[in-house]
Amino acid sequence: MAASVREKQAAALKRMLNFNTSPLKNTAAEPVWKVLIYDRFGQDIISPLLAVKELRDMGITLHLLLHSDRDPIPDVPAIYFVMPTEENIDRICQDLRNQLYESYYLNFISAISRSKLEDIASAALSANAVTQVTKVFDQYLNFITLEDDMFILCNQNKELISYHAINKPDIMDTEMEAIMDTIVDSLFCFFVTLGAVPIIRCPRGNAAEMVAVKLDKKLRENLRDARNSLFTGDNMGAGQFSFQRPLFVLADRNLDLATPLHHTWTYQALIHDVLDFHLNRVSMDESVGSEASPSGARPKKKNKKSYDLTAADKFWQKHKGSPFPEVAESVQEELDTYRAQEDEVKRLKSIMGLEGEDEGPISSISMSDNTAKLTSAVSSLPELLEKKRLIDLHTNVATAVLDHIKSRKLDVYFEYEEKLMSKSTLEKSLLDIISDPDAGTPEDKMRLFLIFYITALQPPSETDLDQYKKALLETGCDLSSLNYIKQWNLFSRVMNSGSQFVMEGVKHLVLKQHNLPVTRILDNLMEMKSNPETDDYRYFDPKMLRGSESSTPRNKNPFQEAIVFVVGGGNYIEYQNLVDYTKAKPGKRVLYGCSELFNAGQFIKQLSSLGQK
Amino acid sequence: MAVDITVLFKASVKTVKTRNKAIGVGFDLPKEEIFKKSRPKHGFSLKAKEVISNITKLKDFLLQHRKDYVNAGSLISSDLTRMTDNERDQIDQDAQIFMRTCSEAIKQLRSEAEKQVIPTQIREHRGAVLDLIEIYLRGVCKLYSEQRAIRVKRVFEQENQRLVSEMSNLVDEVRQIEGKVVEISRLQEIFAEKVLMQETEIDSIHQLVVGATENVKEGNEDIREAIKNNAGFRVWILFFLVMCSFSLLFLDWYDS
Numbered sequence: 027m028a029a030s031v032r033e034k035q036a037a038a039l040k041r042m043l044n045f046n047t048s049p050l051k052n053t054a055a056e057p058v059w060k061v062l063i064y065d066r067f068g069q070d071i072i073s074p075l076l077a078v079k080e081l082r083d084m085g086i087t088l089h090l091l092l093h094s095d096r097d098p099i100p101d102v103p104a105i106y107f108v109m110p111t112e113e114n115i116d117r118i119c120q121d122l123r124n125q126l127y128e129s130y131y132l133n134f135i136s137a138i139s140r141s142k143l144e145d146i147a148s149a150a151l152s153a154n155a156v157t158q159v160t161k162v163f164d165q166y167l168n169f170i171t172l173e174d175d176m177f178i179l180c181n182q183n184k185e186l187i188s189y190h191a192i193n194k195p196d197i198m199d200t201e202m203e204a205i206m207d208t209i210v211d212s213l214f215c216f217f218v219t220l221g222a223v224p225i226i227r228c229p230r231g232n233a234a235e236m237v238a239v240k241l242d243k244k245l246r247e248n249l250r251d252a253r254n255s256l257f258t259g260d261n262m263g264a265g266q267f268s269f270q271r272p273l274f275v276l277a278d279r280n281l282d283l284a285t286p287l288h289h290t291w292t293y294q295a296l297i298h299d300v301l302d303f304h305l306n307r308v309s310m311d312e313s314v315g316s317e318a319s320p321s322g323a324r325p326k327k328k329n330k331k332s333y334d335l336t337a338a339d340k341f342w343q344k345h346k347g348s349p350f351p352e353v354a355e356s357v358q359e360e361l362d363t364y365r366a367q368e369d370e371v372k373r374l375k376s377i378m379g380l381e382g383e384d385e386g387p388i389s390s391i392s393m394s395d396n397t398a399k400l401t402s403a404v405s406s407l408p409e410l411l412e413k414k415r416l417i418d419l420h421t422n423v424a425t426a427v428l429d430h431i432k433s434r435k436l437d438v439y440f441e442y443e444e445k446l447m448s449k450s451t452l453e454k455s456l457l458d459i460i461s462d463p464d465a466g467t468p469e470d471k472m473r474l475f476l477i478f479y480i481t482a483l484q485p486p487s488e489t490d491l492d493q494y495k496k497a498l499l500e501t502g503c504d505l506s507s508l509n510y511i512k513q514w515n516l517f518s519r520v521m522n523s524g525s526q527f528v529m530e531g532v533k534h535l536v537l538k539q540h541n542l543p544v545t546r547i548l549d550n551l552m553e554m555k556s557n558p559e560t561d562d563y564r565y566f567d568p569k570m571l572r573g574s575e576s577s578t579p580r581n582k583n584p585f586q587e588a589i590v591f592v593v594g595g596g597n598y599i600e601y602q603n604l605v606d607y608t609k610a611k612p613g614k615r616v617l618y619g620c621s622e623l624f625n626a627g628q629f630i631k632q633l634s635s636l637g638q639k
Numbered sequence: 640m641a642v643d644i645t646v647l648f649k650a651s652v653k654t655v656k657t658r659n660k661a662i663g664v665g666f667d668l669p670k671e672e673i674f675k676k677s678r679p680k681h682g683f684s685l686k687a688k689e690v691i692s693n694i695t696k697l698k699d700f701l702l703q704h705r706k707d708y709v710n711a712g713s714l715i716s717s718d719l720t721r722m723t724d725n726e727r728d729q730i731d732q733d734a735q736i737f738m739r740t741c742s743e744a745i746k747q748l749r750s751e752a753e754k755q756v757i758p759t760q761i762r763e764h765r766g767a768v769l770d771l772i773e774i775y776l777r778g779v780c781k782l783y784s785e786q787r788a789i790r791v792k793r794v795f796e797q798e799n800q801r802l803v804s805e806m807s808n809l810v811d812e813v814r815q816i817e818g819k820v821v822e823i824s825r826l827q828e829i830f831a832e833k834v835l836m837q838e839t840e841i842d843s844i845h846q847l848v849v850g851a852t853e854n855v856k857e858g859n860e861d862i863r864e865a866i867k868n869n870a871g872f873r874v875w876i877l878f879f880l881v882m883c884s885f886s887l888l889f890l891d892w893y894d895s
Contacts, residue, residue: 057691082771099764150652
């Protein structure tokens with residue numbers, strides 16, 4: 027079974043933590059202790075993949091940030107996992123001079139340049155520490171894997187490559203170049219870790235095309251360099267992509283601005299939308315009372331609690347894409363099963379307690395049964411406790427989400443937006459919802475209106491627009507994002523003739539299985555369907571000897587694996603849509619990536635700041 | 640896939656060295672390198688490494704003798720490789736003492752480390768190191784206890800076997816006895832039958848005998864009577880005769 031990107035990245039990390047050799051399977055091996063030093067980038071990469079306990083199991087006694095005060099521990103090897111930036115290199119040189127550790131294993135998240143390597147060399151020479159620098163590695167792990175099939179580029183400094191940064195009107199060429207380089211570097215690392223050279227398709231005329239060109243160039247250069255190529259032999263793995271190369275679809279955020287603003291109904295996307303959710307960790311205020319009003323009128327004793335939603339949490343893996351009502355039911359079911367098991371254990375306990383006194387025929391017959399049952403109960407106790415913890419976790423999270431839904435009437439927004447996006451008839455007028463004081467925060471109303479504006483076939487007339495604007499202003503919305511959307515809309519309408527925002531409704535149930543634009547594009551490209559939207563996409567194959575400007579793909583077979591990357595930012599709604607699409611097509615694998623992950627609130631902020639310019 | 644650029648690094652070091660030599664900035668390398676090599680390792684890590692090497696020794700020892708200990712069930716094991724139970728007990732004891740000493744050593748290190756005044760990071764580091772050593776020790780103990788469990792299981796199995804064979808012997812004997820008892824009871828039945836039959840006969844004999852005795856008694860009486868009668872009859876005859884004779888005599892006298 028092919029290893030997912032997450033497994034590959036985790037395996038690479040574990041190998042690195044084992045002094046760059048393969049970890050032994052022998053459980054009773056001598057412990058070797060080490061210290062892990064990382065910068066914030068390294069921390070963000072490691073934290074979704076390895077828990078602190080796993081680090082401990084691998085012998086890491088301390089894990090510290092590079093730019094913190096660190097005491098010398100002179101008889102311990104240190105493993106560094108940092109980005110090769112100026113300040114990091116300086117700090118490493120300082121560490122070498124201060125002789126903090128016994129030996130140094132330097133691992134750079136992306137490739138380090140020759141000059142910086144020489145800086146370290148000279149610092150090592152001056153500190154007489156050359157022999158202490160035991161190994162230096164380029165890890166090519168400059169991306170963060172959140173799920174088996176989802177990755178983002180970075181969490182630190184994401185403003186530098188945000189939607190805002192890419193699309194601001196006064197951007198300079200040098201800035202754009204820098205942004206593109208960052209993105210391409212991460213994507214390159216991603217493909218090195220994946221061990222495959224993709225076929226790249228991208229639309230014309232936007233940031234995605236620039237990224238594609240650069241990436242193609244970088245891959246091509248690396249493949250030509252036969253001595254140092256990273257895509258040879260053992261990297262290709264055990265035939266993961268043996269027959270076919272994967273398809274890499276680059277999309278630009280600008281092709282679909284409505285989806286990031288959409289109110290959603292699936293569990294993971296909801297958590298990302300209403301709660302504070304970063305790098306698979308949810309942080310929420312846990313108030314003692316259970317009535318949480320969004321305005322916090324009576325703040326009860328609140329303490330912040332954070333929960334990790336990991337791959338080991340089976341409930342989460344099963345339900346993160348389910349609609350919220352299903353999740354609530356499932357939590358209840360899990361709770362019931364847990365209670366049943368708990369009762370079973372209690373019953374056994376009481377039977378064993380009575381067994382000495384009661385000499386009735388029943389107990390004597392089932393004696394051997396009981397011993398076996400008791401053993402199984404005892405061994406399943408840790409499982410039960412873990413299950414309880416997870417159930418509590420999800421109950422808390424789901425309750426918090428439910429509170430938000432109830433107070434902001436998010437279900438109303440969801441339904442309305444679904445109707446807007448699928449162009450079915452509207453029952454309530456938009457104005458009613460906007461003027462309704464109970465339904466949602468000003469941000470929610472702004473989102474709704476923006477979706478309306480974007481998806482409308484014709485822009486609304488001036489009078490209507492003014493009406494809406496007035497209503498929005500009354501409720502306290504900030505209209506600068508609208509300005510930006512207007513400009514964008516004009517621009518895009520000039521570029522594309524047809525309405526690009528049509529969702530196909532497959533089933534007419536309450537939660538329709540729509541294909542969002544990104545999914546649609548992927549479908550066309552993966553299945554080699556002809557569609558006016560995607561026929562114009564450029565085609566890059568880094569393995570071909572000569573780059574061509576044509577858009578005709580060379581092979582006509584549908585792809586089995588694909589990676590979708592959205593330049594400018596993505597969110598869980600698109601991810602979930604892709605996951606659903608993949609589920610319907612067995613044998614196909616789709617990975618989703620984006621330059622940053624934002625929820626609707628953060629996206630509106632970016633739009634507002636763009637609109638204010 | 641990670642790329643090892645250590646070689647590149649070493650090359651950079653050479654480049655910088657030559658560059659420095661060219662510029663005229665030199666460093667005294669040889670002496671200090673020698674000094675560096677003999678840098679003393681601090682007490683804590685020395686002791687910790689000692690404990691670890693001890694535990695490793697124990698582990699090797701256990702693994703070495705594991706095959707013999709467990710007596711891996713080959714039918715052709717020669718007497719040389721077989722362990723007596725005494726030897727096994729010895730190993731058990733030794734291993735236990737060893738484990739206890741190791742955990743004592745760990746505890747000691749821990750208390751020592753706590754007493755020392757050292758910066759937090761080093762304290763944390765040492766705590767974590769001791770945790771790791773403990774986990775290692777626990778792993779090795781688990782090896783030992785697994786071995787022991789197999790042995791104990793084996794012993795129980797042996798005892799089981801023995802008990803089973805004893806029981807089966809008993810069962811055989813009991814069966815034999817049972818057979819014999821059955822025979823005896825059958826014979827006894829037959830005897831009882833016969834005895835019962837004899838009883839009736841004896842009864843009848845008894846009756847007969849009683850009747851005979853009575854008859855004899857009556858007979859005796861009859862004889863007595865008969866004798867009496869006889870005697871009386873004789874008297875009468877005698878009298879008659881005497882009378883006749885007298886009558887004759889009278890007659891004779893009369894006629895005379």
